[in-house]
Amino acid sequence: MANQAHGNGSEQDRARETAVEAALGKLDLDTKARLLGGQDMWSLPEIPEIGLKSLVMSDGPIGVRGVRWTADDPSIALPSPTALAATWDPALARRAGALLAQEARRKGVHVLLAPTVNLHRSPLGGRHFEAYSEDPYLTGAIGTGYVQGVQSGGVGTTVKHFVANDAETDRFTVNNIVSARALRELYLAPFEAIVENAHPWGIMTAYNQVNGVTMTEHRYLVNEVLRGEWGFDGFNVSDWMAARSTVGDIKGGLDVAMPGPQTVYGPALAAAVRAGEVEESEVDDAVRNVLRLAARVGILEGAEPVVTEVPGEIDGESLAREIARRAFVLVRNSGVLPLRPDAKVALIGAAARDARVLGGGSATVFPSRIVSPLDGLSAAFSSLTYAVGADPSDELLPADKGFELRAVCRDADGTILGEGSLPNGQVQWLGDDLPAGVTHEALHSIEVTGTFTPRESGDHAFGTRGLGAFTLTVDGTVLYDGVQPMGDEADPFEAFFGAPLERGRVTLTEGQPIEVSLRHVLDTSLEMPLPAIMFTFTHLGPRRAEDELIAEAVEAARDAEVAVVVVATTERVESEGFDRTDLQLPGRQDDLVRAVAAANPNTVVVVNSGSPVELPWRDDVAAVLLSWFPGQEGGDALADVLTGAEEPGGRLPTTWGSFAAAPVTGVTPDDGQLAYAEGVFIGYRAWDRSGSTPSYPFGHGLGYTDWAYESLDVTGTTATVRVRNTGARPGRETVQLYLSPSESDAARPARWLAGFASVEAAPGELVEVSVELPRRAFEIWDETTNSWSHQPGSYELTAGRSLADARVSETLVA
DSSP, X not given: OOXXXXXXXXXXXXXXXXXXXXXXXXXXXXXXXXXXXXXXXXXXXXXXXXXXXXXXXXXXXXXXXXXXXXXXXXXXXXXXXXXXXXXXOHXXXXXXXXHHHHHHHHTTOSEXXXXXXXXXXSTTOTTGGGSOOSOHHHHHHHHHHXXXXXXXXXXXXXXXXXXXXXXXXXXXXXXXXXXXXXXXXXXXXXHHHHHHHHXXXXXXXXXXXXXXXXXXXXXXXXXXXXXXXXXXXXXXXXXXXXXXXXXXXXXXXXXXXOSOSSOSSTHHHHXXXXXXXXXXXXXHHHHHHHHHHHHHHXXXXXXXXXXXXXXXXXXXXXXXXXXXXXXXXXXXXXXXXXXXXXXEXXXXXXXXXXXXXXXXXXXXXXXXOOOOHHHHHHHHOSEEEEEOOOOSOOSOEESOTTEEEEXXXXXTTOOEEEEEEESSSEEEEETTOOOTTOOTTTOOEEEEEEEEOOSSOEEEEEEEESSEEEEEEETTEEEEEEEEOOOSOSSHHHHHHSOOEEEEEEEEOTTOOEEEEEEEEOOTTSOOSSOEEEEEEEEEOOOOOXXXXXXXXXXXXXXXXXXXXXXXXXXXXXXXXXXXXXXXXXXXXXXXXXXXXXXXXXXXXXXXXXXXXXXXXXXXXXXXXXXXXXXXXXXXXXXXXXXXXXOOOOOOSSOBOOTTTOSOOOOSOBTTEEEOTTTTOOHHHHHHHHTOOOSBOTTOOBOSSOEEEEEEEEETTEEEEEEEEOSSSOEEEEEEEEEEESSOOTTSOSOEEEEEEEEEEOTTOEEEEEEEOOGGGGEEEETTTTEEEEOOSEEEEEEEEETTEEEEEEEEEO
């Protein structure tokens, strides 16, 4: 059995290289150039004459969507990457990766476009939820486990987005100005660790520029650092639509330009070779990397795949539930948790009923089921009432709960070309992702049609999002018949992700189904960067006075032993394509928490967000539990933790604090440039330097038992920590090691994470764990010599429960 990610010079590797060279030698220039450009949105062309099948890629990172954006083929939805990092458990990340490899094989996918290992430079970053941590060491460790897991299942990964793609504002063009030291010590560090320890089969280069060079053309960072210094031997694929220059990209080390069929490679690349602008050997290098990937995943004839026997079947729902509860971070607990199953509980919050389990954008998948907090807690507690309290959004959302919809596609004569199912009112067909029998050339209109069964009586608002002609009909009444033109948006994609427009209201009765229809005629005058059909049928249920809803929640809380309030962000707050402007919870959720806490001292707040939000009431409630975006099984995991059947296992992978006090917040370019002026001081490094105290420090998290740190011994670079469970129940502890130079140095952080490990112990049990301190923990990047420099001297090593909760320390000399 071969079940490894990389043979590192093994006999199997040499045999694969022989097959790669043999296949390469049979290809002419035009075929080679064609192989390096996507044939469609998600795949590379097959080349039967060398026994090469089509290579298929798919978005991740919390599931495998496959090549079609559809609910017809559902996907397991794991918790968000911030949640996975909050487990501080690379072995659990490896299991998550192995499950996703299983999902990829089921969907015919060879390469997963994940993981995202950019850093939490600023809490405002729009895709903060899709990255792991503010710390490069923790990010690298979790990412290593994830990549090892995916590739153990014979599926490739593309570690992304290389590099410094840490915000969304002007992400296609921004020039990020980053010092060489910050690049090496922070932003490149997770990529380097994963290349060294997990040998990924792919890297995805980012949209942005770094120090004046767009990343798809960055010969120094790609060819000299990634391939040269680190020895990366995988393929380098562009982020979608990032490749812009035929000559610049191939010379910059970009192997594959996606998506297709219109790319800067293909015929344009062959022509550049014939014109003498590109050496054919440069094309050969790129093709060789693609063929090596094909050999590794088993789609090149004559080459044995790396994995010949896949891991055993994994229960996706069970693992999703385990990761969620292990990721929940209990940041405050006055003793109210855990709860008795027979406790009288008032569950409050719109997000308790309609849970947000994943982030928006390319990370979106469609699970076969979603367990909301209301679902999970209703099953766990014998006495539970529910109140909405406050809705985080008053904006129309994609038609979802109560809707049963399909898309009917017609040509200009009204003839039906085909139909497709819809998980909600959002149509998002990219490239050839169209229903069977439908082509872009013939398609003239799409009708989203079906039924809607209201959950509440009252005035329901209906609307649209997108560009072009729309006819909206609800219960036989035409609410809108007109054209939505392009506004000030420079990009039509922005209109799709922008604010929806209300088109009319209809008074409906709970439980009585009606027919609905939104007909959309395509606007062929729009210039799109790739074939795409994107529009949304939107809806908003009856809006009651917010004061009235909060008053109802207060009454429910007053009548209960415990009030559990679920607060959340929305897709308009956290999603791909834009950054946040503040860290506040949307709507009147803060008012809701304050009112409920005033009525019931036993108020537990569950924070359903993928990244930090301000919690101005945090000291006024009995407990605060961060659930992140908890994946499809989040409601059951929440019940596990609130009842004490399981511990909340998470520790903060990033600092939580107020926007006003946050030391690094800039995400908006100035004249096209975004200066990383803070250098190596981001995250807790920056909080330490600023002297401000965050709401909750890096590494913080409580459990349901207590721990005593009895000793720390250091031998060479091995730290041995002994901890005892001093509580009354079994538990799990994350032992964290931080290193500080004994002599303060303004150019270096005050301390940094140097290692961590998890231990489990029964009540009263003493356990010992050894952690190897990495060489890099004692080095800095010397910009004068352009090399790593060991920093000799005396260091204080502390072991404890968080950055701010050191328990034992030891001095060592490096």
